Amino acid sequence: MKNAIKGFVLPYPIARSLRLGVIMAAMLLFACREAPQPPPTLAPDSTGESGGASDDATGAGSGGTTALAEDAWKIVQQRGRLIVGTSADYPPFAFYTEDFELDGYDIALAGLLGERLGVDVEFKDMAFDGLGGALLVGQIDAAIAAISITDQRREQVDFSTIYFAGEGAALAAAGSGIVINELADLAPYRVAVQEGTVHETWLQEEAVDTGLLPPDNLLVYVAADKAVADLRAGLVDVVVADKLPLEFAARDESLAIVGQGLNRQRFAVALARGSTLLSPVNEALFDLQSEGELARLAEQFLDLDTTEVQPLPEPEATPEASESVRSSNVCIDAMTLIAHLAFDDDGMRSPPPVSPGTPFQKTWRIQNNGTCTWTTGYVLTPVGGNVPQAGMGGAATPIREPVAPGETYDITVNLVSPLVAGVYQGFWSMRSPAGLLFGDRLWVGITVPAQPTPTPPATATVSPSIDFRADRTAIRAGECVIFSWNAGNASDAFFYAQGQQPDLNRVAVAGSQTECPPVTTTYELRVVMGNGTTETRTIRIDVQPSPAAPFFESFSVTPSHQIAVGQCVDVRWRISGDVTTIRVTRNETTLWNGAPLSGTSRDCPPAGEAAYSIVATGPGGDSRALQNVTVLSATPGSGTPTATPAGPLPIINNLAVNPNRIFAGTCLTVSWSVSGSVNRVQLRRDGVLVLDFAVFSGNVTDCLTNEGNYVYRLDATNAQGNAVFQQVSATVVR
Numbered sequence: 001m002k003n004a005i006k007g008f009v010l011p012y013p014i015a016r017s018l019r020l021g022v023i024m025a026a027m028l029l030f031a032c033r034e035a036p037q038p039p040p041t042l043a044p045d046s047t048g049e050s051g052g053a054s055d056d057a058t059g060a061g062s063g064g065t066t067a068l069a070e071d072a073w074k075i076v077q078q079r080g081r082l083i084v085g086t087s088a089d090y091p092p093f094a095f096y097t098e099d100f101e102l103d104g105y106d107i108a109l110a111g112l113l114g115e116r117l118g119v120d121v122e123f124k125d126m127a128f129d130g131l132g133g134a135l136l137v138g139q140i141d142a143a144i145a146a147i148s149i150t151d152q153r154r155e156q157v158d159f160s161t162i163y164f165a166g167e168g169a170a171l172a173a174a175g176s177g178i179v180i181n182e183l184a185d186l187a188p189y190r191v192a193v194q195e196g197t198v199h200e201t202w203l204q205e206e207a208v209d210t211g212l213l214p215p216d217n218l219l220v221y222v223a224a225d226k227a228v229a230d231l232r233a234g235l236v237d238v239v240v241a242d243k244l245p246l247e248f249a250a251r252d253e254s255l256a257i258v259g260q261g262l263n264r265q266r267f268a269v270a271l272a273r274g275s276t277l278l279s280p281v282n283e284a285l286f287d288l289q290s291e292g293e294l295a296r297l298a299e300q301f302l303d304l305d306t307t308e309v310q311p312l313p314e315p316e317a318t319p320e321a322s323e324s325v326r327s328s329n330v331c332i333d334a335m336t337l338i339a340h341l342a343f344d345d346d347g348m349r350s351p352p353p354v355s356p357g358t359p360f361q362k363t364w365r366i367q368n369n370g371t372c373t374w375t376t377g378y379v380l381t382p383v384g385g386n387v388p389q390a391g392m393g394g395a396a397t398p399i400r401e402p403v404a405p406g407e408t409y410d411i412t413v414n415l416v417s418p419l420v421a422g423v424y425q426g427f428w429s430m431r432s433p434a435g436l437l438f439g440d441r442l443w444v445g446i447t448v449p450a451q452p453t454p455t456p457p458a459t460a461t462v463s464p465s466i467d468f469r470a471d472r473t474a475i476r477a478g479e480c481v482i483f484s485w486n487a488g489n490a491s492d493a494f495f496y497a498q499g500q501q502p503d504l505n506r507v508a509v510a511g512s513q514t515e516c517p518p519v520t521t522t523y524e525l526r527v528v529m530g531n532g533t534t535e536t537r538t539i540r541i542d543v544q545p546s547p548a549a550p551f552f553e554s555f556s557v558t559p560s561h562q563i564a565v566g567q568c569v570d571v572r573w574r575i576s577g578d579v580t581t582i583r584v585t586r587n588e589t590t591l592w593n594g595a596p597l598s599g600t601s602r603d604c605p606p607a608g609e610a611a612y613s614i615v616a617t618g619p620g621g622d623s624r625a626l627q628n629v630t631v632l633s634a635t636p637g638s639g640t641p642t643a644t645p646a647g648p649l650p651i652i653n654n655l656a657v658n659p660n661r662i663f664a665g666t667c668l669t670v671s672w673s674v675s676g677s678v679n680r681v682q683l684r685r686d687g688v689l690v691l692d693f694a695v696f697s698g699n700v701t702d703c704l705t706n707e708g709n710y711v712y713r714l715d716a717t718n719a720q721g722n723a724v725f726q727q728v729s730a731t732v733v734r
């Protein structure tokens, strides 16, 4: 079976030309490199060590691309440390233990390599897609992440000798009856695959491009472990990846391998092209193999006994860069974590405490150590965590001002701590406008302490005749709570929020009241007894702020404006943030309800106007993207209708009302900011246009006299007519 593999530096289906561009950029870098030096001998007696993901952010080399021009092995020796990039979403090769330590075959292998080379090892956990770029700019010395050798990748990086030989496989729910013997067997299923891997490229080229698999059946995931989680949740039918990680996922027997031997894989250590580390790394690998260390690792982590480990074939020659690709100036994306500026968790050794349901802001200082300037199309996006709640309501957060190569930037994300006690670690990654994930994987770690169980008032002073209750004690902002009380034969009662004056809030001794606190609030019932003594009962209502609405990272319909009957369009999207459902529609017809975060849907509309829309709904509100296509009826005459390409989408950075709960007769402020390709900004209140061609970033004051709920909606449209919108609501009470 042909095994054409791209990806790794750039994921499919991000423009092929762009991928070529990065390859070209790599060649440009290598073109100014000195000839490789013979490797110096190993440092005699220092010992290596492997540790958790490093949070000290000293990059490999002296920063940026300069490292490539130098002797990498010499630099590593001088530094006394080998900086290894990995992607810890792939047990048993690389993953986090429950104690947030990196572990796995690749991690142990790197430790052994460090030992043999006489240097320490520092790990940088990155998105798989970003490893190639990190090597290109010298941010890491080596990448070890179950990386398969491919010819395309060889044009960008050097590979060591092979350290493991395996195969691709398919995983499905146990008892599903699915059997995959050949690619065509995948056709009826929703197939999940990891972005930038050989498996993605293979399925795209061999199954989708050949027509075996409908494009909307290929679902591309950023993280391998998320694809498996969605298989467990029944959102996809099959996951295609390397066999051992899939077998690892199937250990609980709810999932099963349903196809194997799909495509052969040989894993190797990746190095920058021409790196002088190649010989010492190969020597160390040779020793590790001949001394049986690799077999021991396989036994320990891969559950393979030594006889099962496949013999390692000889490495092949490295092809030379072709002359034609040496003369481009396409840039490379890379990012290094400099420091955790807020909520530092000391490498997950001490995740700071945050009370349940509390909003907080995490800030990292990061450096652009690639060669592209970051524009507002670059976002920091959540990519998973130790548990699903570790996303903490965070949404993709754009870079707000240009960051030139070499510059540092402080980026802040808005989060809300989960309501349940525990330790949470959420991961974030940079994403370029082209969709490439790159750079160090950032994380935020917190501890949500167990809340003391509400102590009933001391029995001695409690009069059993007072009953004070709330129908619930934890809500999201905007929701309401019903309090009710009965103070028996008390003479007076007051109900109020802590901080308010009891006297102004006299109530009947038996009654109820609805409250919609926008933030966590403690309510009190003060009861005055017949004998003049008072008693106070409290109930605390925990309010989780509403997270932001889902965020469209991309949306396109191609062809975007006009087609003839019988022709089809591809709707593509990528959405991030806190999303519950995604619905794709054409006019009133639902094309896909419960669609994945990123996907493609092909539709062949009847004549007339076809309005394609995607509505992403989440606890923070709705976001919608729209595109109209005119479908010309039969016999369009000669020539095919022109397809205007969809332009880059506007980005709504934020839309907020403040406060979101006011008294009738008072005012609130609606503020917004949009960036990217924006042509027109419109603000509507309850469907009525209140501002047209508004400024890209601004605010208006709105004074409301009638009680009720008001919905503010911001539409941002680009020059091609592609629109995105977000909405927020506010409540006016008496």
Ligand code: ARG
Pocket (backbone or CB within 6 Å): 008, 086, 087, 088, 089, 090, 094, 128, 145, 146, 147, 148, 149, 194, 196, 197, 198, 199, 224, 242, 265
């Ligand atoms: N072996 C496959 C590849 O090289 C997948 C590797 C994915 N690795 C990971 N750490 N997620 O494309």
